[in-house]
Amino acid sequence: MLSTGGGGGALYLGVLTSLFHLSGPVAAATSLFTAFPSLVVGSIGHYKTGNIRFKVGNRMIIAAIPATIVGSLLSPYIPKIIYTWIIAIILIILGIQILVQFIFPSKNKKKSKFDNLKATLFGVISGLMVGVAGLSGGGPILAGLLLLNLDMVRAVATSSYVLVGTSAIGLIFHLNGNIDWSIGISLMIGAIIGAIVAPRLLSKVNPIKFNTYVKPLMSVLIIFMGIKMII
Template sequence: MIFVEVTAAMLLLGLLLGFVGAGGSGFIIAILTVAFDYPIHTALGTALAAMFFSSLSGSVSHYREGNMILKTGAIVGLAGAAGAWVSSGWSSFIPEDKLGWMTSGMLFSSGLALWFRMVYQAKHGGKSSSGQMKTSGMKYYASAVSIGLVTGALSGLFGIGSTPFIQLGLMLLLGMSMRFAAGTTMLVIMPIALAGGAGYYSVGYLDIQLLIAVVIGTMLGSYTGAKFTKRVPAVMLKTCMVLTPMLGAAILLL
């Protein structure tokens, strides 16, 4: 019965996530821990693994639209997978109460990073600040690997998608435009979510039945919620996008 209730809750949450275009792993963590009393380590592993499925469809869509730099996405994603695999093991050494506070802080930071990304996008009109995207050279490879390791470690440790951080890294360090950063990030998240989820599973913090309930609910809800995105003012949509991770952080502190 609990899994039916989780699916229903994720369906409602998916409506919000689909509306604002967010992965919502932080919100998933908050709901599973506060509303259903799952241990936060299990919630982190489940939310992280669920991101693989939500990112898969987005990656296919962005690839077909030509919004993805495969080479960069592969490098950053593989480095991110390594970071997520290692840091997911570290999570088990952090007490539940402290991990909850730390994850909440990361969600607030994610909201701020998202706001900064919007300001950056408005200032540069969706184009890179340098005017030239980096795709070769030692500096390029070092930057790409660094972005992956750092954001992957954050995802594995706190169960968050790190989407705003990945996009900012791609734009600021690699000179990528907002269009390509958004599409490439979808590809980057997939190996991070897969490796992080596998890491949590290896230490016993991934509930497969719970994962199925979360995936079914969020995917169905997101599909429906996305239909309302174009039906509200842009200002309201951007406000909801920034506040969504912060609201998840606030719930996690309850």
Template sequence: MEVLGYFASLFIGISLGLIGGGGSILTVPILVYLFHVNPKLATTYSLFIVGLTAAFGAVRHYKMGNIEIKSASYFAIPSLMTLLVVRKVILLRIPETIAFGTSFSISRSMIIMVLFAVLMIMASYSMIRTQKAVVKEAKVEPIQLITIGAIVGIITGFLGAGGGFLIIPALLFFARMKMKQAVGTSLLIIGFNSLFGFLGDVLNGVAMDYTFLLSIAFIAGIGIFIGTFLSKKIDGAKLKPIFGWFVLIMGIYIIAKELTS
């Protein structure tokens, strides 16, 4: 299963490079089901892997002129604030097991994976549906960007997911970007949020296997170079529905697996 996990890690980067998101949706299930990492620790590992991979991709897109710093700042600052509150305050207060009376209890690991599966299903809808054309003459709407940025921070904090499925549509409709600019700016936001979130966990004393982390990040990094190269030849927007159906199936599978195990 580990061999399959390393192979699957390549697609974390390819997805981020091609469509500016989706990589984090794959990362936690890969870590949990193929590498048998505890779900809570997997969210921390995901922050590092996705953050480092997205940062590599952001550098590439910056050189290509595909990053809008001002719009990214509207997103990044509120999302980082909510992310740190979730990981340093809320997540640490969730017990390992939550009991409902004397006959029923649910583990924190199960809660994380079911919530992650719900997130995957929500993300799949965003990917599958057809995006409307963006009106370029309209102004950037910072309030909407700040609000969605705060929501993305909460998602990233709880589940270790970058939130690209929310960031891309927000940049298209509220920052009036072209698709390639939205992809590049999304990678910058994801990299910024995820790496700072990971740093927060390091400061909290979370024990980690850095050799394992760097090996997965290296493979995902190769994937993002492939994805960025392919983005010059392939319209990532056309591939999003296909990836969305895959994410939908995976989300349903995870819910079924967690509820029947």
């Protein structure tokens, strides 16, 4: 998932609950345990290629980490159905916005005075996803970076960097001895291999072509993620 800027939390949760039949708390902790090392490895690779945009990434991290802590503390008291619908609607809206932005590109690429506020908001949403449900929170981070006019290559790299911070905090709060070590380690090995390869592949692609082909695909994927959460 690092080639698309996500930590793979939603994918891991789906696999762990449906295929391996793990309970929610165990699946959440195992998912974060699986994703975190690959995010670290992938971020190091993206740093070496120079594609991480630290200014916007740091702003998102500053907003996301407190939200992750708050979400982790509140997670036992939030009805799952309410949380699921809220996040699903947000993802669908973000996906539609990215698709519209791609079809009708704005001629004005200058920095907006609201960009910092937008980055903070996307960071908060991501942090809540990590804290409450054990997801990686990559969806809103990547969507936010694309809506802030980063191309796909730099959005992917910056997203991986942000998710290192949120996943680390989320893992601490979701740990509680709930990790299924045998399954988690097996998945983690595969994820690390992918994280090593992805930055090198992205450094060799044409950013304009990659943006043209992958950005609309990502918008559809984000919309699909939102719909999948409620059906």
